Amino acid sequence: MVCALIGYGYWGKIIEKYIMKSNLILKYIFCRKISNNEKMVSDLEIIMKDQAVDIVFVCTPIDTHYEICKTALLSGKHVFCEKPTTKRMYELEELIEIANRMKKILYSDYIYTVSPSVKYMKENIHCIGRVRFIQGCIEQFGNFYPNDNVYEVIGVHFMSAITFIMDMFSKNTCYKHFFKTKNPLSGIVEYSLMDGCNVVIFCSLVSSEKIRRLCFFGDKGILEFNMNTKPNIRIKKYDICNHTLCVNEEIHKNFDEKNGLKYAISKFIDVIEKKDNTENMNIAQEVMRILDQNETV
Numbered sequence: 001m002v003c004a005l006i007g008y009g010y011w012g013k014i015i016e017k018y019i020m021k022s023n024l025i026l027k028y029i030f031c032r033k034i035s036n037n038e039k040m041v042s043d044l045e046i047i048m049k050d051q052a053v054d055i056v057f058v059c060t061p062i063d064t065h066y067e068i069c070k071t072a073l074l075s076g077k078h079v080f081c082e083k084p085t086t087k088r089m090y091e092l093e094e095l096i097e098i099a100n101r102m103k104k105i106l107y108s109d110y111i112y113t114v115s116p117s118v119k120y121m122k123e124n125i126h127c128i129g130r131v132r133f134i135q136g137c138i139e140q141f142g143n144f145y146p147n148d149n150v151y152e153v154i155g156v157h158f159m160s161a162i163t164f165i166m167d168m169f170s171k172n173t174c175y176k177h178f179f180k181t182k183n184p185l186s187g188i189v190e191y192s193l194m195d196g197c198n199v200v201i202f203c204s205l206v207s208s209e210k211i212r213r214l215c216f217f218g219d220k221g222i223l224e225f226n227m228n229t230k231p232n233i234r235i236k237k238y239d240i241c242n243h244t245l246c247v248n249e250e251i252h253k254n255f256d257e258k259n260g261l262k263y264a265i266s267k268f269i270d271v272i273e274k275k276d277n278t279e280n281m282n283i284a285q286e287v288m289r290i291l292d293q294n295e296t297v
């Protein structure tokens with residue numbers, strides 16, 4: 001299939017490398033400042049009107065996603081869009097309706113949902129019994145965008161991973177902002193799942209180190225993902241003995257987390273071939289539902 005890359009900033013340049021490693025043919029790169037690269041164009045209409053282009057990859061600022069995705073879908077192209085797909089739920093719902101009507105795939109790049117570690121957690125979440133509490137911590141320094149907050153930039157990684165693992169909708173979302181310029185750069189999002197399990201995710205773009213830690217606490221054990229450790233998955237199973245927890249088994253696993261985009265593009269091509277993107281769109285809608293319930297306390 002022939003594709004075009006829209007947006008050639010930090011993430012666009014990374015995606016280009018993975019497109020070139022795939023079976024896709026990259027025909028165009030849309031960029032406002034074009035260079036000597038023969039693939040580069042500064043007019044989006046060239047891409048949208050070219051019927052040879054099957055796919056567009058959208059790697060532009062979040063507030064531009066809606067219009068670009070809408071134009072691409074109406075032009076008869078499959079769309080791979082960086083997260084989150086839109087700023088508002090009604091925009092996402094309109095794009096889904098257009099994709100269904102045009103019989104095209106709209107795929108949101110929630111990269112943690114194709115992570116080998118996260119997939120293992122989903123397959124083994126039953127090992128810790130009923131999940132009572134979920135705690136996440138996702139931190140780094142930057143990247144900073146003038147119209148986007150920390151929850152949109154990195155918080156959605158864990159929102160999507162939790163949705164994927166638990167396969168359950170959320171309710172009662174609230175946010176606590178700790179560091180704010182124009183938009184929140186550090187804060188906590190809290191919500192509960194439909195079964196009563198509480199979720200707390202600390203998000204920060206002003207951290208001196210990169211942290212990715214997600215922990216599920218069940219009545220029979222703990223399941224933890226920590227990107228900075230080897231092994232990066234730990235399961236600790238326990239029994240309740242005389243008002244204490246007695247560990248009876250520990251499982252350690254380590255997975256390669258360096259090829260997320262390879263898995264994501266492969267998944268995208270797979271759903272195009274199968275003509276079914278239900279799981280990915282359900283996750284995209286759930287993440288947008290959490291972001292849209294932005295009640296600050």
